[in-house]
Amino acid sequence: MTDKNATLSFSDGSPAISFPILPGTIGPQVVDIRPLYSKTGHFTYDPGFMSTAACTSSITYIDGDKGELLYRGYPIEQLAVNCDFLEVCYLLLKGELPNAKQKSEFVTMVTNHTMVHEQMNQFFRGFRRDSHPMAMLVGVVGSLSAFYHDSLDITDAHHREVSAIRLIAKLPTLVATCYKYTMGQPFVYPRNELGYTANFMRMMFSVPCEDYKVNDVLVRALDRIFILHADHEQNASTSTVRLAGSSGANPFACIAAGIACLWGPAHGGANEAALNMLEGIGDVSKIGDFIKRAKDKNSGVKLMGFGHRVYKNYDPRAKLMRETCHEVLEELGLHDDRLFKLAMALEKIALEDDYFVQRKLYPNVDFYSGIVQRAIGIPVSLFTAIFALARTVGWIAQWNEMISDPDQKIGRPRQLYCGAVRRDVTPLATR
Ligand code: SDX
Numbered sequence: 512m513t514d515k516n517a518t519l520s521f522s523d524g525s526p527a528i529s530f531p532i533l534p535g536t537i538g539p540q541v542v543d544i545r546p547l548y549s550k551t552g553h554f555t556y557d558p559g560f561m562s563t564a565a566c567t568s569s570i571t572y573i574d575g576d577k578g579e580l581l582y583r584g585y586p587i588e589q590l591a592v593n594c595d596f597l598e599v600c601y602l603l604l605k606g607e608l609p610n611a612k613q614k615s616e617f618v619t620m621v622t623n624h625t626m627v628h629e630q631m632n633q634f635f636r637g638f639r640r641d642s643h644p645m646a647m648l649v650g651v652v653g654s655l656s657a658f659y660h661d662s663l664d665i666t667d668a669h670h671r672e673v674s675a676i677r678l679i680a681k682l683p684t685l686v687a688t689c690y691k692y693t694m695g696q697p698f699v700y701p702r703n704e705l706g707y708t709a710n711f712m713r714m715m716f717s718v719p720c721e722d723y724k725v726n727d728v729l730v731r732a733l734d735r736i737f738i739l740h741a742d743h744e745q746n747a748s749t750s751t752v753r754l755a756g757s758s759g760a761n762p763f764a765c766i767a768a769g770i771a772c773l774w775g776p777a778h779g780g781a782n783e784a785a786l787n788m789l790e791g792i793g794d795v796s797k798i799g800d801f802i803k804r805a806k807d808k809n810s811g812v813k814l815m816g817f818g819h820r821v822y823k824n825y826d827p828r829a830k831l832m833r834e835t836c837h838e839v840l841e842e843l844g845l846h847d848d849r850l851f852k853l854a855m856a857l858e859k860i861a862l863e864d865d866y867f868v869q870r871k872l873y874p875n876v877d878f879y880s881g882i883v884q885r886a887i888g889i890p891v892s893l894f895t896a897i898f899a900l901a902r903t904v905g906w907i908a909q910w911n912e913m914i915s916d917p918d919q920k921i922g923r924p925r926q927l928y929c930g931a932v933r934r935d936v937t938p939l940a941t942r
Contacts, residue, residue: 517542525551538572539564554925561820565750565922570603570908571742578824578873582742583607591831596737596901597621597707600679603742603908618707624680625701625710627688628658635692644689644896645774651685652678653767663761665914674762675907682900683707687714690893708734711900716888728842729887732835736883739828739876740898742905744821748773752906753913757922762910769906770899776815779877779902782894785816786850786881795856802857806866814861816878823871832879839886851882 515534520527528550531543541564548554557563572581580587583602590599594608601609601617609617634654638647655677656663662673688698691714699714709725712733717723743749751772755765773779792801804810819826833855840848858874861867884894913919 538574554927556927565745566753566913568745568909568912569606570912571744571905573744573821575819575821575823578822578827580827587739587827588831591735591738594738596734596741599738599741600904603904604675604911620676621680621707622703624677625684627681627684631658632688632698635688638692640693640695642693644686644693644893645770645899647689647692648685648896648899649767649770649774652682652770653764655681656761656763659763665759665761668915671762671911671914675911678762678766678903678907682903683711684714686893686896686900687711689896690715690890706730708737729839732839732883733887735831735835736880736897737901739831740901742902742908747775747778748902749906749909752910754922756910756913757919762907765910766903766906769902773899773902774895779895779898781815781875781877782881782884782898783891785877786885786891786894788815789850789853789857792853792857795853798857798860802860802864814867814872817861817867817874818870818872819875822873822875825873826875828876829874829878832876832883836879836883836886839883843886845886848882848886850885854879854882
């Protein structure tokens, strides 16, 4: 607890009221306003939650001014270089990096849950072949709760762990199946001898007519993309998962809710939008005109992959993504890739433009991730589904933290009502 507090006084002479200030381990402290309404009859007003801490958490820390991102205290730059995605999954779920034995056991557990119930494949048959992968993914992930009645008791820590493993293990299979369905190619089963990300790439790109050869550089690049997207504090989709989970909904339904929220272009859909934006600009000579439109409020145009609610400095993930981009393009002999050169030119021009500098708008995780994924062979329409695959571990870790919190309550915000005051219904004949 704390002896520091904040006092709220009222100009109408109502009695002032003090609220305790609660410290975290690092980062902004909070004014604990929980008794505000019961003591004053007032709500706080904070659309978009610009100044609201909705929970306590020990999973991910972001310092937007420094451009710092820590998963359980470890800097993202170190995790991206020294760990693979399943080690980071273990860290996010359990709070510590695994030792060799713990990692081996965790990998085996995930590997043995990568298949989905055979009947799930029937769901895909109902979709149009040109369905957006996110439209299919949100449906099939929600339908997992129709198959796993043995792990839906969210009050049981073991059930929660089994559901977490199932979701982390099955998302790659489901995302790859979404892709295969749009391609009209046969679904590919996971192979237990392959690592997590190599398995996903084989399910995505192998065809029955020839053996699939794993490219270790591309696997490592995609594995790093998963790490960079794994969690990010209380972003919109994580907050959606927490709110859905606060009602006691099962984890599969909660993750489906997170996928739905992530789809938006202001959030996880920005990587797809950023690549389409680069394709639309087309040439370095057109950047000036585009920047002009992005600065014009009436144009409805934004520089996709730029700006962030929290980062008012360079998103550390964007830096790592740009390096990965360079490595992949070099590996593929695409160092002259048109879009990568266009993206770097656009970034340079924007970062020297007062409009972006004054508003502290920097590239975010989505600015380069589309270029890397496109180079790896992932279609633009699948970018956000890849983001969802990677973010599933963060969502489920945050969900588990919330469910395990003894103070957890159903989330139920209030409002500032500006509608009609009470009035009587007049009969239709007289209206
Ligand atoms: C993700 O929250 C997370 O952590 C999300 C995420 C995660 O890992 O979960 O990091 C993933 O969602 C990254 C963000 C991806 N979205 C985009 O790249 C879409 C483009 N970016 C913008 O839509 C915007 O920057 C947001 C949504 C990301 C942030 O919006 P905010 O914090 O609500 O800021 P704002 O819209 O109030 O912008 C402040 C000003 C405004 O101008 P003024 O009213 O001050 O004159 O900056 C302008 C905005 O018009 N602005 C932009 C801009 N982003 C903000 N102008 C042009 N292009 C942009 N990209």
